[in-house]
Amino acid sequence: MRKKPQQQRSRQMVDTLVEATARCIAKNGLDGTTTPLIAETAGVSVGSLYQYFDSKEALIAALLEKLAHDLTRLLNQQVGLAGKLELEDMVRMAIRVTLTYMHEDEGFYLELARNWHRLPVDRVADVLERHIMDIGRLYFLQHVGKYPVENLPVRLFITYNSVLFTLVRFISQDSGLLKEDDIVDGLTVMITGYLRSSSAPASP
């Protein structure tokens, strides 16, 4: 970031721009998100955009940064609740929440997920992963004895990528042949079964 916004007006400008970027991505897709358009959406001049961000990429990075921050807060609120649920209920709930997000904000999160590889996504991913890891650890700690999960990082990595991209693909293709409830049920069964399973891949 070119300039630390120390005045309140500046901080607001930064926020406005970041939000405008999100709206552009949602409405026009990542490819249709141009700097002039972002500026116009923000009701600001392009010049101002470059006053606060070195480049388009920096702006998008800031957007993702904010996203990571928001998600952190969101997840922190949820951690407590999760512990009381049965594994299956928790998994199902997580899938449903994810699915809801995909449809929200005019498909903003969907577009992000589709284009993750073109985004400076590390920060968000890190935050998300750490949180999921924390939640997972906490959960299995509370249920120790019931599900002694080995190699948690791998399990969670497989889990959230499978869920996330299966849902993205499901929403994107929309062939009508597959029903949302079936997908959610299927994923729930698969993930629950996987997380309950003992680590050994091959039975002796």
Next chain:
Amino acid sequence: MRKKPQQQRSRQMVDTLVEATARCIAKNGLDGTTTPLIAETAGVSVGSLYQYFDSKEALIAALLEKLAHDLTRLLNQQVGLAGKLELEDMVRMAIRVTLTYMHEDEGFYLELARNWHRLPVDRVADVLERHIMDIGRLYFLQHVGKYPVENLPVRLFITYNSVLFTLVRFISQDSGLLKEDDIVDGLTVMITGYLRSSSAPASP
């Protein structure tokens, strides 16, 4: 295709261009794949490109068409072999084969998988899905009684998307914390368990 190649030379030109496109995508990514670059890679002028393809998109479509064709042949050869394996062995093999492809051709398939939503990917997807469906159906037919799988389309949709994108993400991030064997084992366990499970999502 704008003009049907009548001389042998031009049939080769078409092939050269399609291959050059693949190389460009592998080396420069989809965004870095421009018509001048494709032409240069093919050792040809831009004009030649447009003698045989109506547009850049048509060229990429042709590439995917060829891919679909190649995959069809490849999978047809493999169908017979699959039936004799135990479910787990077959799943693990499929995952390993997929993983191998992701690393081949300088990451060409990886880049395709990453950018699936920007590609005229329907033909390939159709072919792949139908084949996977066929193989799946065949397999479970031969093992009837052992794994009476209900709602096969949903199961397979979840299965191949989970595997594919988990692997793509695994290769893309390369944090070094996760080991390939663990990912393969984990996926194998998850998918095998899922395909073996009875359809009912909630246990009684």
Next chain:
Amino acid sequence: MRKKPQQQRSRQMVDTLVEATARCIAKNGLDGTTTPLIAETAGVSVGSLYQYFDSKEALIAALLEKLAHDLTRLLNQQVGLAGKLELEDMVRMAIRVTLTYMHEDEGFYLELARNWHRLPVDRVADVLERHIMDIGRLYFLQHVGKYPVENLPVRLFITYNSVLFTLVRFISQDSGLLKEDDIVDGLTVMITGYLRSSSAPASP
């Protein structure tokens, strides 16, 4: 117009571009009028052109729009004067004025007339036709009794197309065999006689 010019500088830019387009058309012909050339003539970058005009065609349309506007003002000034003239003097004057225009601005209007069928010329044509119709109606209204002209639209359509394209052809070929005064006299005689004639095409 893509963007409304808000600063004075940019309003001037729009004018500059439109004028440059006119100069290009005059100097290089319509086919030789390319966007790089227009930009260069205006002393501006191509990008600037596209900041204010959606396309080359839009730019040309704007030029014609301006032309229609200018002609409107010009004709409005002339309407009053016309009424006092005898029919023949008015016709001769109109022809002379048209001829003058054809030679002005390095043949700009000449080139427009030559290429009317490739131009988004409706607006100009409409304006011109309406004005000519108005002037004609007004004129014959003031001279009612003397020239009761039936089917005015047809008469004027024939009149101005005959004059315009005969002059265009005369200037374009310039074989030297035909003298300008003779053409003007001839057209004057023809048009005057035609407008004075009664409507019935066949004499009884």
Next chain:
Amino acid sequence: MRKKPQQQRSRQMVDTLVEATARCIAKNGLDGTTTPLIAETAGVSVGSLYQYFDSKEALIAALLEKLAHDLTRLLNQQVGLAGKLELEDMVRMAIRVTLTYMHEDEGFYLELARNWHRLPVDRVADVLERHIMDIGRLYFLQHVGKYPVENLPVRLFITYNSVLFTLVRFISQDSGLLKEDDIVDGLTVMITGYLRSSSAPASP
């Protein structure tokens, strides 16, 4: 022409190409008439086109040359017939014939007339003018005493340009407000009156 076609096969090739050019112009307009398209229309390779014509322009020139030749023959046949008609009938007939041509061959002649200034049209124009001049001279010679026409070249120049381009404009715009019969009648009245008038532009 690059090469004198001495063999019969060659002469036929030239003809085929010229005819294909005409068909292309009629179907695709002058701008849509490309050398590859001409070749394809002729069922011949581009290479062959350039074997017989130095350039696209030469090909079009040849087309116009042929046109001039055809018109010469056509007009020669008609000269005799004209003399027996009254002036008005002859004028009306000429207008009607012209109008018919404009609609023939998918608008080929119409497109030529629209684009006369971009064509190497001199030869055709010369031929046409000379013939019209001949016919005119002959006609008025036979009717000497009735219409002693002074300055025939100017009169005929004005006459045929007025007729030709008024008709072209009429067909092109097709606003529906003007009726063909009215246009033909109007032109007939105008031209007949003009040709009958005495030379002096200003009445005493």
Next chain:
DNA sequence: CATGAATGAGAGTTCATTCAT
């Protein structure tokens, strides 16, 4: 001779970025 594959200059257009005001 005939073919049609190959060329490449040049057209219209876009957009991240700069800089005078």
Next chain:
DNA sequence: TATGAATGAACTCTCATTCAT
């Protein structure tokens, strides 16, 4: 500081023409 006018490299695509086969 905020503005938005201005930039220009780079992209996709066309077509008259050439030349190896």
